Amino acid sequence: MTDISVIIPTFKRPEGLDRAARSILRQANPCGLKLELIIVDNDPAATALDAVRGLADGAPFPVRYVHAAEPGVANARNAGVTAASGDFIAFLDDDEEAPAAWLCELVGEQRFHEADVVFGPVRARLPEAITDHRAYYIQFFSRIGPEDSGVIDHYYGCGNSLIRRAALPQRDAPFSAERNDIGGEDDLLFAEMERAGARFAWCAEAFVYEDPMLSRTRLGYTLRRAFAYGQGPSAACAAARHLPGILFWMAVGAAQFAVYGTAAAALWLVRAPRRARMLDKAVRGLGKLFWGGPFKLKFYGSAA
Structure with missing residues (x-):
């Protein structure tokens, strides 16, 4: 039996995949945990196969290739979970790199609090050549949480997480295929786990x-x-058919757009450094207002 299955879903990102996978192969393991690395190739052309074979040669623990030929972020994650044999599942994205103590830290926190899911920070790295809106981009691509470790009353995204498999609502397909193109499959899963x-x-x-x-x-x-x-x-809320919740969030979105949209317009006129961040907040308000039907955006199934 495997203790931890680390899953890296990937789609046409050879350099990022190599960096992410090698960071897992370099993980410190003083407790002798039984590990496996599962790389899920979500490209129908199976372009990651040769790279995974190369990574498996001489690896300190099993490296397994899974081909999820039907594109979709939920499909890729579900394929990895189905293939995993671990009591715990750790997710790392193919544009992330984990320091050597990453798994040890997650496992220690899980054991101390007997947690079902442990989340960690994400620190964005940008090339020095990117100067316009640099602070905004770093904040956007980072995950900033509490300064101190401990039990929390909310959830984050799937990348950089450790999940106790027995806590999943469905053992092999916990992520909703309805979110294949637009993402948010992890939010639905963790919301369901929170309710449970x-x-x-x-x-x-x-x-x-x-x-x-x-x-x-x-x-x-x-x-x-x-x-x-x-x-x-x-x-x-729409997925849960909770009309009061939908109306509440739409009202919040309208207020956010009015307040932040006005502030963004003023900041843009004077080229203030925080103008992009304020516009981001206004746009998030718009998303709460226009959340379904033709307003759904597709992000997955493309390497861009």
């Missing part, structure tokens, strides 16, 4: 680095993502 009484924890020491693609360090991309993030609460 799952315990979440934060490990401030279990950080990973994220290296966003250059094509994503532009406002055209980040504001579209901000709009989609804003849709999350309203869409979650």
Whole structure:
């Protein structure tokens, strides 16, 4: 039996995948945990196969290749979970890199608090050549949580997380295929686990680095993502058929757009440094208002 299965879903990112996978192969393991690395190739052409074979040669623990031929972020994650044999599942994205103590820190926090899910920080790294809106991009691609580790009353995203498999609502396909194109499949899962009484924890020491693609360090991309993030609460209430919740979040979105939109317009006129961040907040408000139907945005199934 495997103690921890580390899953890296990937789609046409050879350099990022190599960096992420090698960081897992370099993990410190003083307690002798039985590990496995599962790389899920979500490209129908199976372009990651040769790279995974190369990584498996001489690896300190099993490296397994899974081909999830049907594109979709939920499909990829579900394929990895189905293939995993571990009591715990750790997720790392293919644009992230984990320091050597990453798994040890997550496991220690999980054991101390008997947590069902442990989340850690994400620290964005940008090339020095990116100067416009640099602080905004770093904040956008980072995950900033509490300064101290401990039990938390909310959840974060799937990248950089450790999940107790027995706590999953479905053993082999816990992520909703309805979110294949737009993302947020992890939010739906963790919201369901929260309703079932799952315990979440934060490990401030279990950080990973994220290296966003250059094509994503532009406002055209980040504001579209901000709009989609804003849709999350309203869409979650719609999925639960909770009309009061939908109306509440739409009202919140309208207020956010009015306040932050006005502030963004003023800051943009004077070229203030925080103008992009304020516009981001306004766009998230719009997402809460326009959350369904033709306003759903597709982000997955593309390497850009």
